[in-house]
Every structure is written in structure tokens, then in C-alpha cells.
Amino acid sequence: MPDSFQILLAPMEGLADPLMREVLTGIGGYDWGICEFVRVTQSVLPRRTFFRTCPELLQAGRTLAGTPMRVQLLGSDPHFMAANAQRLVSLHPAGVDLNFGCPAPTVFRHRGGSALLAEPQLLHEIASAVRAEIPLGVPFTAKMRLGISDTLLAVECAQALEAGGIDALIVHGRTKEDGYRPPARWAEIARVAAAVKVPVIANGEIWTVDDWRRIREESGCRDVMLGRGALADPFLPRRIRGEEIPAAAAWVALQPWLARYWHGVRQRVVPAHAGGRLKQWLMLLRRHAPQAETLYQQLRPIKAAEDIDAHLIASGVLPPDFIAEVLDAG
Structure with missing residues (x-):
């Protein structure tokens, strides 16, 4: 029997925005993903907040490529988390996820994300309250880290969420204090998975197909x-599924997606900040593609979006009529 598995796209605040999700899922290989978090405080958020964070809600909860995107809620008040979940469900999301993993200092200071990993009972109360508002046909998951400064409560937190009614648990193999520093603790994910009956999804430090093989082996997660x-x-994701894509061919195939991304950035981001978005992506792309390193170094000193347009056209990344297309779209 062939190996059966799922590949998910993580919620990445400031990185995987709606435009990036559209590009990545368009390239393909994902079963589903989670959008950036919606922050819940002491109110029921208006519908427009959910649509702004997850415009996929306007497309039956899917990206243009058809990939389901679940909506993630972040907060510490069970009552308001449940009330916002109720409103979210009325918008027909592809699923609902709870954020207990965000390590950002601002979120942590305001008792959100990974800060709640010190309070398993509160995790249970939040999950239980939200579960009561979610129809059984709507997927309900949670994402957590292994702890704040240590992993002593990881199993207890996972069991509290399971008892609260989640359908599956995503575990990032780091603590809050680990941040994003390697290595991720994949064996600790295995310890959590062994302690719960719901499916556990492994996350953290997967950069290559070999990493994917090793995290599955060490975590025991499919x-x-x-x-x-x-x-x-x-x-x-396509490489993981067995597709052979040589590095040179991958860079050529990526060009239309780089153009599509920059086109979207130019439409949605003020010119003063547009270049930073592209450079941020190139900084990650250069990990595998020397062409991205070259392009990043060329663009690094260029500030004006119009000058970046001109350079990308001259480099062949953008079509000659790109500027006219942007003006027409605007």
C-alpha cells in the first residue's frame, strides 16, 4: 500500500499573507493550510476583520488554486474566543485553528500564543468553549509549541487540547524561547504524539526532502x-511527492510566480514598502537558489518601487509591459 500523507502550509505572520498563500498554493503540492492569526481580545470582531485576514473566505475558504485555508484564532478568553468562533463559522471557513504557538514578544506579553502553554487548564477551557460553537463537519485543530522555556508541560497541554475536543494537533518542535533557532526537537514531538489519540502533525525546520523524511522518522508523524x-x-511539496525538479528548471519555473507576486505587491502595498516584501522572499529563496542571491544583491540598494520595476524588466523577470499592467490594474 503506498505511503499516504498530507502536506500543510503553516500560518506565518508577516510572511504567508494572502498573496503569498495564493502563490505557494498555485505552485502546488499542499493539501490545506492555515492563514495568519486573527487576534481576539474582549470583543466580537466584525466580519470584515475575518475577510481581511483570510480573503479566501470569499472563495469558499479556498485559495484561487483550490487549496482549503483554515482560519486561526489567537486569544486567552474562552468566552470571546467562542463568540468569535461562532461568528467565524457563519462565514463558512474551511476549518478553525487555535494558536498556542506564536512566540512574538508582543503577543506573549499580552498573554497570547505560546504564553498559554504554562496553563493547560486554560487551554482546555478555550478549546472546549470553541468546540461548542463549531459544527462537527468543520475541521477543528490547534497548533502549539513544546512549551515556553522547557518541554515539561508539553504532554499535559496536548492532552488538555485533546480533551477540549480538537480533531488534530499541530506541534512545532521548539519552545517559545527556542524561537526559530535550529535544531527543532523532532523526538519531543514523538513524545507528545504518543500521549494523545488525535492525529499529530509535525512542524519545524523542514527545508529539504531529507528533512521531511527525518522529521517523519523521528516524530513518528505521517x-x-x-x-x-x-x-x-x-x-x-512537489519534490516531497516525488517530482524531479532540477534547480535550474525550478528557477525558470519560478519566474512567472515572482512576477505575479510582485504584481500583487505593487497593487496592495504602498511603494515605499513594496520593495521590502520582495527582498524578504528573496532572502529565503537564496538558501537554495544562487540566482535569488544574485537578484537580491542587485535589488538590495534599490529603494523606489519604480526602480525595482525597471530592474526586474531588464533582468527578464517581468514582461516589458509590466508597468502598464500595474497602472491599468490600479
Whole structure:
């Protein structure tokens, strides 16, 4: 019987925005993903907040490529998390996810994300309250790290979420204090997976096909979630599925997607900040593609979006009529 597995796209605040999700899922290989988090405080958010964070809600919860995108809620108040889940469900998402992994200092200071990993009982209360508002046909998951400064409560947190009614658990193999420093603790994910009955999805430090093989072996998890590795090699999911894509061919195949991404950035981001978005992606792409390193170094001193347009056209990344297309779209 052939190996059956799923590949998921991680929620990455500031990296995997709607435009990047459209590009990555368009390149292909993902079963589903999770959008950036919606922050819940002491109110029920308006519908427009959910649509702004996850415009896929306007497309039956899917990207243009048809990949389902679940919506992630971040907060610490069970009542308001449940109330916002109720509103979210009315918008027909592809699924609902809870964020207990974000390590950002601002989120942590305001008792959100990974800060709650010190309070398993609160995790249970949040999951239980949200579960009560989610129809059984709507997937309900949670994403967590291994802990704050150590992994002592990892199993207890996972069991609390399981008891709260989640359908599956995504575990990032690092603590909050680990940040994104390698290595990820894949064997610790195995310890968590062995302690719960719901499916566990492994996440953390998957940059190559070999990493994918090793995280599955060490964690014992069938399914994985790709984070920054998805941006560094947009063809990684297809490589994992067995497709042979030589590096040179991958860079050529990526050109239309780079153009599409930059076109979207130019439409949605003010010119003063547009270049930073492209350079951020190139910084990750250069991990595998020397062509991305060359392009990054060429663009690095260029500030004006119009000058970046001109350079990309001269480099052949953009078509000659790109500027006219942007003006027409605007």
C-alpha cells in the first residue's frame, strides 16, 4: 500500500499573507493550510476583520488554486474566543485553528500564543468553549509549541487540547524561547504524539526532502506542516511527492510566480514598502537558489518601487509591459 500523507502550509505572520498563500498554493503540492492569526481580545470582531485576514473566505475558504485555508484564532478568553468562533463559522471557513504557538514578544506579553502553554487548564477551557460553537463537519485543530522555556508541560497541554475536543494537533518542535533557532526537537514531538489519540502533525525546520523524511522518522508523524521552508523552496511539496525538479528548471519555473507576486505587491502595498516584501522572499529563496542571491544583491540598494520595476524588466523577470499592467490594474 503506498505511503499516504498530507502536506500543510503553516500560518506565518508577516510572511504567508494572502498573496503569498495564493502563490505557494498555485505552485502546488499542499493539501490545506492555515492563514495568519486573527487576534481576539474582549470583543466580537466584525466580519470584515475575518475577510481581511483570510480573503479566501470569499472563495469558499479556498485559495484561487483550490487549496482549503483554515482560519486561526489567537486569544486567552474562552468566552470571546467562542463568540468569535461562532461568528467565524457563519462565514463558512474551511476549518478553525487555535494558536498556542506564536512566540512574538508582543503577543506573549499580552498573554497570547505560546504564553498559554504554562496553563493547560486554560487551554482546555478555550478549546472546549470553541468546540461548542463549531459544527462537527468543520475541521477543528490547534497548533502549539513544546512549551515556553522547557518541554515539561508539553504532554499535559496536548492532552488538555485533546480533551477540549480538537480533531488534530499541530506541534512545532521548539519552545517559545527556542524561537526559530535550529535544531527543532523532532523526538519531543514523538513524545507528545504518543500521549494523545488525535492525529499529530509535525512542524519545524523542514527545508529539504531529507528533512521531511527525518522529521517523519523521528516524530513518528505521517503528516507535516511546512513553514519558512515553503518560501525558501516553493517546489518543496512537489519534490516531497516525488517530482524531479532540477534547480535550474525550478528557477525558470519560478519566474512567472515572482512576477505575479510582485504584481500583487505593487497593487496592495504602498511603494515605499513594496520593495521590502520582495527582498524578504528573496532572502529565503537564496538558501537554495544562487540566482535569488544574485537578484537580491542587485535589488538590495534599490529603494523606489519604480526602480525595482525597471530592474526586474531588464533582468527578464517581468514582461516589458509590466508597468502598464500595474497602472491599468490600479
